[in-house]
Amino acid sequence: xxxxxxxxxxxxxxxxxxxxxxxxxxxxxxxxxxxxxxxxxxxxxxxxxx
Amino acid sequence: xxxxxxxxxxxxxxxxxxxxxxxxxxxxxxxxxxxxxxxxxxxxxxxxxxxxxxxxxxxxxxxxxxxxxxxxxxxxxxxxxxxxxxxxxxxxxxxxxxxxxxxxxxxxxxxxxxxxxxxxxxxxxxxxxxxxxxxxxxxxxxxxxxxxxxxxxxxxxxxxxxxxxxxxxxxxxxxxxxxxxxxxxxxxxxxxxxxxxxxxxxxxxxxxxxxxxxxxxxxxxxxxxxxxxxxxxxxxxxxxxxxxxxxxxxxxxxxxxxxxxxxxxxxxxxxxxxxxxxxxxxxxxxxxxxxxxxxxxxxxxxxxxxxxxxxxxxxxxxxxxxxxxxxxxxxxxxxxxxxxxxxxxxxxxxxxxxxxxxxxxxxxxxxxxxxxxxxxxxxxxxxxxxxxxxxxxxxxxxxxxxxxxxxxxxxxxxxxxxxxxxxxxxxxxxxxxxxxxxxxxxxxxxxxxxxxxxxxxxxxxxxxxxxxxxxxxxxxxxxxxxxxxxxxxxxxxxxxxxxxxxxxxxxxxxxxxxxxxxxxxxxxxxxxxxxxxxxxxxxxxxxxxxxxxxxxxxxxxxxxxxxxxxxx
Numbered sequence: 279x280x281x282x283x284x285x286x287x288x289x290x291x292x293x294x295x296x297x298x299x300x301x302x303x304x305x306x307x308x309x310x311x312x313x314x315x316x317x318x319x320x321x322x323x324x325x326x327x328x
Numbered sequence: 329x330x331x332x333x334x335x336x337x338x339x340x341x342x343x344x345x346x347x348x349x350x351x352x353x354x355x356x357x358x359x360x361x362x363x364x365x366x367x368x369x370x371x372x373x374x375x376x377x378x379x380x381x382x383x384x385x386x387x388x389x390x391x392x393x394x395x396x397x398x399x400x401x402x403x404x405x406x407x408x409x410x411x412x413x414x415x416x417x418x419x420x421x422x423x424x425x426x427x428x429x430x431x432x433x434x435x436x437x438x439x440x441x442x443x444x445x446x447x448x449x450x451x452x453x454x455x456x457x458x459x460x461x462x463x464x465x466x467x468x469x470x471x472x473x474x475x476x477x478x479x480x481x482x483x484x485x486x487x488x489x490x491x492x493x494x495x496x497x498x499x500x501x502x503x504x505x506x507x508x509x510x511x512x513x514x515x516x517x518x519x520x521x522x523x524x525x526x527x528x529x530x531x532x533x534x535x536x537x538x539x540x541x542x543x544x545x546x547x548x549x550x551x552x553x554x555x556x557x558x559x560x561x562x563x564x565x566x567x568x569x570x571x572x573x574x575x576x577x578x579x580x581x582x583x584x585x586x587x588x589x590x591x592x593x594x595x596x597x598x599x600x601x602x603x604x605x606x607x608x609x610x611x612x613x614x615x616x617x618x619x620x621x622x623x624x625x626x627x628x629x630x631x632x633x634x635x636x637x638x639x640x641x642x643x644x645x646x647x648x649x650x651x652x653x654x655x656x657x658x659x660x661x662x663x664x665x666x667x668x669x670x671x672x673x674x675x676x677x678x679x680x681x682x683x684x685x686x687x688x689x690x691x692x693x694x695x696x697x698x699x700x701x702x703x704x705x706x707x708x709x710x711x712x713x714x715x716x717x718x719x720x721x722x723x724x725x726x727x728x729x730x731x732x733x734x735x736x737x738x739x740x741x742x743x744x745x746x747x748x749x750x751x752x753x754x755x756x757x758x759x760x761x762x763x764x765x766x767x768x769x770x771x772x773x774x775x776x777x778x779x780x781x782x783x784x785x786x787x788x789x790x791x792x793x794x795x796x797x798x799x800x801x802x803x804x805x806x807x808x809x810x811x812x813x814x815x816x817x818x819x820x821x822x823x824x825x826x827x828x829x830x831x832x833x834x835x836x837x838x839x840x841x842x843x844x845x846x847x848x849x850x851x852x853x854x855x856x857x858x859x860x861x862x863x864x865x866x867x868x869x870x871x872x873x874x875x876x877x878x879x880x881x882x883x884x885x886x887x888x889x890x891x892x893x894x895x896x
Contacts, residue, residue, distance in 0.1 A: 279427055282424060318420075318424040319417045320420065322421075323417075323420045326399060
């Protein structure tokens with residue numbers, strides 16, 4: 279669980295960096311939440327795979 | 329007709345109104361979520377355990393698999409000692425939240441993850457479209473179209489009364505959004521790229537659907553600052569939700585190839601791609617040999633009847649398709665490539681028509697399904713082509729009215745293409761409308777669930793005599809048994825896990841538990857030390873099992889059938 283949170287944090291950092299400034303603020307946060315939601319599953323899979 | 333009103337709706341400069349409307353859309357999404365939950369709750373009878381189709385049970389079992397697993401791919405709960413690659417993205421999200429907040433997996437999956445994914449995806453469409461057009465009207469229109477697409481309705485105006493259509497739409501909508509035909513919600517919402525189903529290419533439209541979703545995501549790539557990184561993220565997203573890892577490898581292949589094609593080492597691009605391509609074809613056909621037994625096959629295939637040539641042509645086509653899309657994307661001579669692209673799509677359309685590559689219903693190919701596949705394929709093709717065309721039109725600064733209209737149209741198509749799971753959804757809806765009794769089966773499985781609740785979950789294996797009780801459309805599965813609490817089944821699913829070993833086990837179970845004159849010796853020969861038997865009363869079952877009786881209701885009975893009970 280902690281590992282998956284860490285992976286999630288990493289992924290979100292990348293997303294936050296990539297989309298910085300290219301969207302309006304509201305959209306930006308929505309995109310972040312959107313990605314966060316779907317990345318939770320991915321990070322969990324990564325964590326059990328490791 | 330003057331179209332100047334379109335420009336007047338542009339609210340880009342009126343920032344407050346934009347914020348207000350965006351807030352409104354979010355608010356509506358929240359309201360939609362709550363309303364859907366309430367409507368679904370009351371219409372489905374509150375607490376009883378309803379379940380829709382076999383896919384629901386199957387995917388819920390997956391959620392339990394991920395929940396209990398400490399490895400990937402998670403061991404199958406449907407069939408003991410098997411593990412296979414599949415798209416565990418949705419189940420993994422459910423697991424994450426279930427573990428984080430200590431909630432039941434089924435509750436999280438059905439009542440949180442899927443509806444939120446659905447709502448978010450609509451929001452996603454809104455964001456993407458708005459940021460491209462800065463036009464609220466078009467953005468909301470795209471969301472509306474996406475919602476309509478999720479209704480999964482096909483209207484045959486010739487034969488259909490309006491009320492019937494309304495009824496089926498509502499029903500389908502409820503099924504989709506509240507009751508969560510998981511495939512429909514997550515697949516529609518995030519797009520699952522399943523290329524293989526049975527031993528045939530199942531739904532060709534996925535190829536192009538894949539592209540259209542890629543086109544939507546490429547909006548982000550276009551707008552993002554670091555394009556290659558964004559592409560990598562896209563890969564990750566795709567990996568999460570695709571049905572098999574095939575797509576992941578294909579996309580990786582294209583990624584590698586494009587990296588070489590446009591980068592410093594451009595001259596090696598095609599060689600690298602070709603080697604990777606051969607590797608993929610080889611591992612697809614010889615994967616099981618390569619990796620050992622069926623426990624960990626590289627690609628989830630229901631059997632191994634797909635020939636080298638079929639794989640070869642499949643990969644080749646895919647590669648060309650993606651490449652051309654990329655080339656158009658990168659090139660300024662779009663018209664030339666567009667023609668090529670169109671031609672390829674048309675050729676593939678013909679290929680589908682003439683070589684019988686289509687989905688099957690109970691093993692039978694129907695003309696209708698074949699055409700559905702082809703039509704949906706064409707639809708997405710048009711969407712993607714037009715999109716790519718529009719990107720290039722849009723890129724140049726002279727936005728004529730025509731290009732503006734075209735662009736709006738394309739966005740609509742993409743919204744539909746992204747959400748509409750093409751042939752499968754259309755087919756299912758068509759069956760729903762044309763012969764309601766043959767399609768979606770919503771069944772109250774409260775009694776079955778009650779029976780299963782009396783079997784301890786930890787370190788037990790469930791044997792059963794039922795392979796026809798539910799879902800009614802298959803005779804080779806009892807996948808609901810493992811979905812309620814995450815029990816380990818001995819062999820409860822051949823429909824989706826078509827391994828020979830499963831077939832043999834099911835045959836054995838039928839022979840032993842599925843008749844009334846089974847001797848105790850037979851049962852003990854079948855059941856392992858920690859075995860429990862779930863017996864459906866719909867069918868004949870062995871009375872001798874009553875020795876280990878635990879619980880029964882009107883639908884089923886549960887027995888402790890381990891060896892100590894057999895030989896007291």
